[in-house]
Amino acid sequence: MIGVAVPRREDRRLLTGAGTYLDDLDLPGCYEAAFLRSPHASARVLAMDTTAAKALPGVIGVWTGRDLADLVKPIPPKVTNPKLYDVPRYPLPPEYARFVGEPLAVVVATSRHIAEDALELIDVDYEVLPAIASTGAALAPDAPSVHDEVPGNVAVHLTQTAGDPETALATAPHRLRERFVVARGGGHSMETRGIAASVDRATGEIVVWPCTQSPHYTRNLIAYFCDVTEDEVRVVVPRDNGGGFGPKAQFHGEDAVVPYLARLLGHPVKWIEDRSENFVATMMERTQVHDVEVGFDDDGRLLVVKNVFQHDQGAYCAGLQVPTITLSTLPGQYRIPNIHTELIACYTNMVPTSSVRGAGRPQAVVAMERMMDRIAEHLGADPAQVRRVNLVQADQFPYQVGLTFRDGSPLTYDSGDFPALHEAVLDRFDYAGERDRQRAALAEGRLVGIGLGAYVEGCGLGPYEGARLRLRRDGTVLVTLAATPLGQGYETVYAQIAADGLGLDMRHITVATGDTASIPFGQGSFASRTTVTAGSATLQAARRLRERILDVAEVLLKTSAANLCFVDDRVCVVGEPDHGLTLTEIAQVANIGKHGITLPPGVNPGLETTSYFAPERAAYASGMHAATVEVDPETGQIRILRYVIGHDCGTVINPMLVDGQVLGGFAHGIGNALYEEPHYDAAGQPQTTSYLDYALPSAVEVPPVELVHLYTPSPLNPLGVKGAGEGGTIPVPATVANAVEDALRPFGARITSLPLTPAKIVAALTAG
Structure with missing residues (x-):
């Protein structure tokens, strides 16, 4: 059955409305919770009066972090490092609020409506403090501290090198440098976060129904917060889950509070996140600033790459998986003898960041692939040819990059054929024909550009x-x-x-x-x-x-x-x-x-x-994207005319489902490339807290795609498989940015910030 395009068993119940999601769970008499969230990005809670809220009919109880001393324990980071300046992240912080949306108190009532009415009766006295809303502000010499115990607001500073990058830069025939900025974005799953919990009166077992990607991880942390063994907690994820995309793999404060209160009250309790909460309280990703420099010879052959990037960790470190993936993803498909890759992760007064589909890879691909186009431009060469001369060759696998991946193992590409993948995409794309059509469009006064983007994705991670x-x-x-x-x-x-x-x-x-x-x-x-x-x-x-x-x-x-x-x-x-x-x-x-x-x-x-x-180390999927776009110089609108995706995830179990994963990931990538951009003011106040202000692509905005598959099985597992769920997302922002800058090349415009909104296009044309 491996390799057969079997229709999904799940689809009948989902298409007929018979899916079972968390809020479909029937817990008779279940209480509902609502959380009081900080309206300030940085504030000290001087006092909190819950008397009126407790008196409201239907309210079962109101608790703050000061009321639940046993619950005020740090949520440990999912991935850490000895150099990390870790600061406690509490489910309900008793004294300080560090970002807008941080939960400070919880109301449990007989209905969600009553619980939310009670929230409005809680009187809080805040001392508003200076806030940090960007990595640039965090690293400024006179910046206030997000946490007093963290010098310079730097959560962790890590560097990896291969070869002798400084000497290579000093002696390279050609050098280029640029700064690229990638904005924040969320997972925005159709089903938001949520959790329900009850206690079995006969056994004392805490039974928890969460919207989570990681049930055992959730079980272990609930046991930790409730001070019981893991055998006294049962986590049952509902049969259907309306998307995850990374944020649901994390443990948020509400995940500890609801089971704790269910046990305290001896009664079922449920909390379902509303969409407004999702905008301000659910973990995000992507925000990075990359200062990248490359050295290369007359043929465009890479001699060295140096990338120093700032990563917005948010108010707390939920885990270092994202920036450490970025740290090692930079080289991509290219043979680079000298590498310097450096991470500066900063604390800010923003919602903590963690994985969103792509998890640190799209940012690294932006840095590398944008510079590949800049090399071609500098030499007057074809971007496809510059990539060809730098690709790792098929006979070089397993290929040792010289860095360490986020799983702790040497970054070693297990299998692949990057040149074959590259040529297969260019053939399907009709690259020479697209260049001819581009020249014809330019002669007509139309701004048409072509972009390429390649990536390697570490996947299939352990521990088991x-x-x-x-x-x-x-x-x-x-x-x-x-x-x-x-x-x-x-x-x-x-x-x-x-x-x-x-x-x-x-x-x-x-x-x-x-x-x-x-x-x-x-x-x-x-x-x-x-x-x-x-x-x-x-x-x-x-x-x-x-x-x-x-x-x-x-x-x-x-x-x-x-x-x-x-x-x-x-x-x-x-x-x-x-x-x-x-x-x-x-x-x-x-x-x-x-x-x-x-x-x-x-x-x-x-x-x-x-x-x-338990895999011995990561497997590595790879891909190549090619796009043709047209830009309207008056409105800044971008229209994708053609898009081809080449993808290698090793052995394919079900081709139809793999295609679905790649195309779904592509839609997410289009959002990152062209639409999704949350805005905050200098005080850390979010300005885009609904879909009226935060743009997500719909089926109308996602263009048709042509798929090309290559199959190079991994030798590291008995199936020969690699990951498929994120590859469609990872190179899209870089590919589209390359195409747009190519279209705007007659004006000398530079594309350095993503997503590519119409306002940014017009600004780039004006600056160029």
């Missing part, structure tokens, strides 16, 4: 993921995963993988996910990692379960397992389809048995297998 397979009494096989689906089609893909490993038709296979009571350990769905890890675990467990089933059948049919095969839902002697047993009959013997009766000799009980796959 697991799968449990069990033959059930009805003769079907249940595949249980710790990782939770967010729209990727897990119920289909993992049934395909299990079917391949078992040699059994996938009609007899069911997939269940996201229940920590069903599989004890897991990491979650993020970082384009799950098919590598959970997929490999599923394949391994399926192969072992096949052996176990055939071992039982061998005894019962009195023949060698080598002579047996699956025929529909039966295990039969090869060539004798009538001589066999159904899977139900085999389960009856090995799993159920007869009470008090000894098993047949040679039959081992329990047809269940569990496997955990």
Whole structure:
């Protein structure tokens, strides 16, 4: 079944309105929570009077961080570093608010409406403090401190080098430098964050239903905040999840508060984030400022790249995964003997940043790919040719870049064929023809430009993921995963993988996910990692379960397992389809048995297998994008005329689903390239807190795309797969920016800030 475009099993219930999301959960008599959020980016809470709020009919209780001393424990960063100046991030900070939207108190009432009415009755006395709203402001010599204990507002300063970059820069025949700015953006999933919790009165178990990408991570932190063992917490992710895109892989303060209060009250409590809260309180990503310099020879061959970038960490460090990915993603598909890549992560009075689809890679690709075009322009060369002379060659894999990836392993590209991918995209794009059409358009007075963008994506990250397979009494096989689906089609893909490993038709296979009571350990769905890890675990467990089933059948049919095969839902002697047993009959013997009766000799009980796959290091997917755009110089509007995506994610399990992931990622990338830009004033006040002000692309704005696939299996896992969920997003901003600057080249305009809004285009034309 691997490689077959099987339609998604999930779609019927989703298309007919039968999906089950968190807010569909029926908890009779459930209380609802609402959070009081800071209206200031930086303030000290001098006093908070909750008397009137508590007196409102229907209010169960009102709590601040000072009321819940046991809950005021730091939320640990997801990824850290010994050099990090970490500061506590509390679920309900008792004294200081560090960003607009930070939760400071919680109301629990019989309905959300009453809870929100009560919020308006809370009287807070704030001492408003100076705020930092950008990395530039954070690094200014006279900048106020976001946290008194952090010198210069620098959360962490890290550098990686390969070769001798300073000498290479000093001796390079040609040098260019530029500053590029990439704006913030959010995940904006259709279903916002939320969490519900209850306590089983009989067992004392805390049962939690969260919108999360990482159920076991959530379970462990809830156990930490409630001061219980992880076995006393059960996390059950609803069957359907309306998108994640990174923010739901993080642990926010509300995720600790709601289970804590459910346990305190002995009553179910639920909180569903509204869209206004999502704009100000859910973690974001992308904000980086890159100062990049390259040295190269007369042929455009890269001799050195130096990139020093500022990363907006927000008010707290939820984790360093994003900037450390940027740190090592810079080289992309190119052979660069000398590299200097340097991170300065700053604390600001903004909502904390963490992963959003692409997770630090789009910013690095902007820095590298924009400079590739600048090299071509400087030399009067073709941008495609400049890329050709720098590509890692197919016979150089595994290719050691000379840096360290965010998983702690040496940055080593496992497999690929970048030149073949490059040429396949240019052929489909008809690159020479597009250049001819561009010249013809210019002769007509139209501004048409062509852009290219290449990337390498570290994916399939550890530490591990697991799968449990069990033959059930009805003769079907249940595949249980710790990782939770967010729209990727897990119920289909993992049934395909299990079917391949078992040699059994996938009609007899069911997939269940996201229940920590069903599989004890897991990491979650993020970082384009799950098919590598959970997929490999599923394949391994399926192969072992096949052996176990055939071992039982061998005894019962009195023949060698080598002579047996699956025929529909039966295990039969090869060539004798009538001589066999159904899977139900085999389960009856090995799993159920007869009470008090000894098993047949040679039959081992329990047809269940569990496997955990831990990759030795990351796998590396890759891709190449090509675009033609037209720019209206009067309005600044950009129209994409042609777009081709080349993608290599190794072995493809389900081509239809991979295409869907790539195209969905592309839509996200179009938003980052052209539309999504939150604005803040100098005091850190958000100015774009609804979709009236924050533009997301719709189906109308996303242009048609042509896809080209290359398949270079990874040698690092038994499936040969790599990640597919983020590749469509990663190079889009760089590709579109290259195309737009190419279109504006007659005016000498420079594109250095993303997204490319009409106002920025007009400003670039005026400045040029």
